[in-house]
Amino acid sequence: MNKDKSQTICPLPWNHLATTSSGTYRLCCNSVDQENQVKKDGSSLKIYKNKFDNVRRGNFYNEVRKQMLLGKRPSVCQTCYELEDEGVPSSRESYRKQYWETTQKIELLAPEQSNDLEGFPIQYIDLRLGNLCNLRCRMCNPWSSSSWIKEAPYMFENESFQVLDWPEKNEAWIDEILKHTEIEEIYLTGGEPTLIKANIRLLNLLLSRGGEDIKIKINSNVVALESELLNTLRNFKNVQFKCSIDAMGELNDYIRAPSLFNDIEASVDMLLQESFNIEVQTTVQNYNFLNMPEWFSFCIKKDWPEPTLTILDDPACLDIRKIPENITEFALLEFNKNLNSFNLSENRRLKEISKLIGISPDEKQWQGFIHFTSKLDDLRSLNYRPRFSFDSLTII
Numbered sequence: 001m002n003k004d005k006s007q008t009i010c011p012l013p014w015n016h017l018a019t020t021s022s023g024t025y026r027l028c029c030n031s032v033d034q035e036n037q038v039k040k041d042g043s044s045l046k047i048y049k050n051k052f053d054n055v056r057r058g059n060f061y062n063e064v065r066k067q068m069l070l071g072k073r074p075s076v077c078q079t080c081y082e083l084e085d086e087g088v089p090s091s092r093e094s095y096r097k098q099y100w101e102t103t104q105k106i107e108l109l110a111p112e113q114s115n116d117l118e119g120f121p122i123q124y125i126d127l128r129l130g131n132l133c134n135l136r137c138r139m140c141n142p143w144s145s146s147s148w149i150k151e152a153p154y155m156f157e158n159e160s161f162q163v164l165d166w167p168e169k170n171e172a173w174i175d176e177i178l179k180h181t182e183i184e185e186i187y188l189t190g191g192e193p194t195l196i197k198a199n200i201r202l203l204n205l206l207l208s209r210g211g212e213d214i215k216i217k218i219n220s221n222v223v224a225l226e227s228e229l230l231n232t233l234r235n236f237k238n239v240q241f242k243c244s245i246d247a248m249g250e251l252n253d254y255i256r257a258p259s260l261f262n263d264i265e266a267s268v269d270m271l272l273q274e275s276f277n278i279e280v281q282t283t284v285q286n287y288n289f290l291n292m293p294e295w296f297s298f299c300i301k302k303d304w305p306e307p308t309l310t311i312l313d314d315p316a317c318l319d320i321r322k323i324p325e326n327i328t329e330f331a332l333l334e335f336n337k338n339l340n341s342f343n344l345s346e347n348r349r350l351k352e353i354s355k356l357i358g359i360s361p362d363e364k365q366w367q368g369f370i371h372f373t374s375k376l377d378d379l380r381s382l383n384y385r386p387r388f389s390f391d392s393l394t395i396i
Helices: 003-008 059-069 075-085 091-098 100-107 172-178 197-208 227-233 249-255 261-271 289-302 325-341 348-356 363-380
Strands: 016-019 124-128 185-189 215-220 239-244 277-284 308-311
Touching: 003 059, 003 100, 075 091, 091 100, 172 197, 197 227, 239 261, 249 261, 261 277, 277 289, 289 325, 289 348, 308 348, 325 348
Parallel strands: 016 124, 124 185, 185 215, 215 239, 239 277, 277 308
Antiparallel strands: none
16 A cells, blocks of 8 residues: 555545535535635536536546645645644545545556546535525524525625525436435535425435435434424435534524524434434534533433534634634633543543644634624624633633
C-alpha cells in the first residue's frame, strides 16, 4: 500500500453521489462549502438536468481524484485533513473503513487512471431533496431550512431565498438515482426529510425494485415523525435514524427553535422501541460545548446512544476553534470542571472537544458571534442566555 496515498485518498470521489438542497451536485457534505459544488462554465450541474455518469467524469471530480492519487490534499477536502492533523477522527477515515475494499482498489491506481471508473459503481448516495423544514436552528440558514426564510432579510444581506421544491416539479432526479443498481446506502436529509414527500416516493420505488437491503440513513430533528414514512421504513432491513439533538431542556429550545425538548425526548423514546438503529447526532458549537458533559450524562441515564459529535465549522462565528485567546483558558477550565463533575473526564469523544477549544483563535469571528447572537435574539425576542455567554466576553 502506498503510504502517501493512504494519507490522502477518500473513496467518496469514486463511489459517491451527493447533492445540495437546490439539487446541485457536490463532492460530499464534509467538503469545503465554497468549493464543493460542481459547475461547468460557471453554471451549477443539477441532478434533475445533468447525468451523474458525465458529471463524475468531468474536470472537477477528475482533478480531485488525481490529486489524491498523487498523495496530495485537494483543497476542497481540507475539513477532514485538518481534523486529522488535530488528532480528531475524520469522516474520510470513517469512509475508508466502511468502503475498505473500494479503497484498496483505488490505492492500486496510478494518477493517470484517475478517470478510469470501471469497477467503481455508486455505493453511497447523499440526497437533500429541497429545504422544507419545520425548525429555525440557530446554526442553520434559509438554504437548508424554509422556516428561516422570513428572518433571512434581517440576517443575510443581498441574498434572496425561496422554498426549494424542485423535486416536485421535475422528477428526472428519480431516474438518475434508480439507474445505480449497486447502491448500498442512501442518506436522506434536507431540509427535514420526514416532511419531504419525495423521500417517500423514492423509498417506495426502491422497495418495488427489491431494494429492501439498501441501508437507509435519515438525519432528522425527530419533531414530526409521520406514520406514512415510518410504515415505509419498516420494510427496509437496515434503517438508521440520526437524531439531530444538540442539548436538553431550554438550551435545545434556544438552539433549535421552535422545537420543545419534551417532544423530542418522547420521539426518541418511541424510535428506540422500533427495530431501527438510533444515533444521537450532536453539533458542537459555541452555544452548547460547555453543556456537553451534562448532555452525555443525560443520554447515559436515559439509556440512549452516546452522542456522536460533529464540530460546527459553518457559520465560522459559532466554531469553538475560533474562540479568542483571552477566553480560551477560562473556557477550558470550565469545560474540564464540568467533565469532572459528571465523572466523564476519560470520555474519548468529550476529550476530543477539549483539544479543539480555541486552537485557531479569531477575534473577528468572535465579534461576529456576538453580533449574530444579539441580532437573532432581538429578532426572536429572546432573553435566554446559553451557558457560554457573549456578554462582556465572559463566561457566566
